[in-house]
Amino acid sequence: MKKMFCLSLCIIVCFTACERVVDIDLNEASPAMVVEGRVIKDSLALVELHKTGSYFRPDTQQCVCNAIVVIEEDGSGPDTLEQIAPGKYRSAAMRGREGSDYHLKVFYDDQVFESYSHLSSEPRIYSLTPRAFSSFGDFGDSSDFNPGGGGETFLDSLPFFLFTNIYEDPDTTNYYLFRYCVNGEMQTGRYNVTADDNAENDTLKYSPGPTALFFPGDTVSVRAYAIDEGLYGYFDMLNDALSSNSFFASTPYNPVSNISGGALGYFAAMSFDCDTIIISLPPDIPGND
Numbered sequence: 001m002k003k004m005f006c007l008s009l010c011i012i013v014c015f016t017a018c019e020r021v022v023d024i025d026l027n028e029a030s031p032a033m034v035v036e037g038r039v040i041k042d043s044l045a046l047v048e049l050h051k052t053g054s055y056f057r058p059d060t061q062q063c064v065c066n067a068i069v070v071i072e073e074d075g076s077g078p079d080t081l082e083q084i085a086p087g088k089y090r091s092a093a094m095r096g097r098e099g100s101d102y103h104l105k106v107f108y109d110d111q112v113f114e115s116y117s118h119l120s121s122e123p124r125i126y127s128l129t130p131r132a133f134s135s136f137g138d139f140g141d142s143s144d145f146n147p148g149g150g151g152e153t154f155l156d157s158l159p160f161f162l163f164t165n166i167y168e169d170p171d172t173t174n175y176y177l178f179r180y181c182v183n184g185e186m187q188t189g190r191y192n193v194t195a196d197d198n199a200e201n202d203t204l205k206y207s208p209g210p211t212a213l214f215f216p217g218d219t220v221s222v223r224a225y226a227i228d229e230g231l232y233g234y235f236d237m238l239n240d241a242l243s244s245n246s247f248f249a250s251t252p253y254n255p256v257s258n259i260s261g262g263a264l265g266y267f268a269a270m271s272f273d274c275d276t277i278i279i280s281l282p283p284d285i286p287g288n289d
Contacts, residue, residue, distance in 0.1 A: 033064065033263040035113060037071075039102050041122060041271035045071050045091040047081060049106065052264075063087025067108040074100050096269060098122060104259075104267045115259040115267035120226035122271040123176060124167040128222060129205075130214065130279050133158040159213035160279050164206050164222050168199040175232035176204070177270070180212055181221040187212060190242070191235035193227070218279045225272040230258040234266050 037047040049064035063086040070078045071094060081089035096102075096119050106113040164178060178192040192208040206224075214220055227235075237255035257264055 031062075033106075033108070033111070033113060033261075033265075034061070035104075035106060035115070035257075035259050035263045035265040035267065037104050037115070037265075037267035039071065039094070039096040039117065039119060039269040041096040041098060041119060043096055045079070045081065045094045045096070045102075047071075047089045047104070047106070047267075049087050049089070049108070064108060067106055070105045070107075072103040072105075073097070078105075096271070098271060100269070102267075102269045106263075111261055113259050113261035113263045115257075117231065117258070117267050117269035118228045119269035119271060120174065120228060123174075123224045123226045123273050125164055125222065125224055125273045125275045126167060127165045128220075128275050128277040129163040129165060130160040130277065131163060131207075132160050132281070133213075159215055161207050161209065162212070162214055162220060162222070162277070162279075164224055164275075166204045166206070166224055166273075168196050168202055168204040170199070170202060173229075174204075175227050175229055176206070177225040177227050177231075177235060178206060178208065179223045179225070180208075181223075182214065182218050184219075191239055193232050193235045193239075195232065214279045216279050216281050219276065220279060221274060221276040223272050223274045225270045227268060227270055231266060231268050231270075234258050 031051045034050050034052055035047065036049075037045075039045045047069050049067055049069070050061045051064055052061045065083065065086055067083075067089070069081040069089040071081065071091065072078045073094060079091050079094045081091050084090050098119055098121050100119050102117050102119065104113075104115045104117075162180075166176070168174065174196045176194055176196075178194075180187045180192075190208070190211050192206075192212065194204075194206050196204050198204065234255055234257060241255045255264075258266055
């Protein structure tokens with residue numbers, strides 16, 4: 001029943017989406033440097049490098065070894081990262097600090113790739129609020145419909161939206177990335193990002209909507225990352241690019257990275273907060289005995 005509902009919902013979303021045209025060419029053939037750098041609060045800085053003929057075909061990736069990777073924090077001395085595995089470089093001492101600015105330089109094959117990122121203050125999740133899909137409409141007599149003949153009713157099989165409530169500083173503009181782990185498995189395929197435009201007073205209430213649905217019994221862990229504006233813009237465009245293979249999406253294009261020198265990927269200084277919830281049926285929904 002879950003699969004049937006999700007398939008129906010996806011079809012509805014597909015045919016109601018608006019088409020946008022972005023007149024930028026997608027280069028899938030030429031190999032490109034891909035940089036994935038992270039400086040997370042209280043964690044050692046980590047940078048992964050590889051080359052690929054297409055950003056959308058990870059099977060063609062080749063690790064980049066023997067690069068020189070340097071990160072500088074707030075004008076302090078440069079920290080040259082050590083290669084700990086093919087294409088993976090890690091600092092021996094530099095850990096992310098709130099309020100710091102980070103400057104990345106990658107030297108490889110007579111090229112230099114650079115990026116900057118600011119590590120914003122740690123967000124604060126104060127609650128996770130699941131809301132049943134059934135609460136958005138009147139299902140009438142269908143609430144007790146039991147297609148399988150077992151104990152599960154129609155409403156039991158409907159998904160939940162999950163709202164993450166974050167304390168929001170009304171005096172600053174903030175950007176966030178949300179990641180979801182369901183029953184121990186990290187959800188992939190989309191970057192759930194938002195600005196604080198819809199914050200009310202000191203609260204931002206965020207849900208990814210139908211792109212992330214949860215069912216009764218699911219254990220859901222949410223990580224809310226505070227990110228800077230450049231990273232927000234990159235992930236927002238990346239969502240468009242990743243969906244561009246479908247017939248209803250905008251014309252394919254490569255997202256604009258926050259790394260100079262023609263590289264794909266990103267460099268991110270981030271802090272985060274996390275919380276976990278088990279999705280359960282409210283007492284007033286039929287079938288929750």
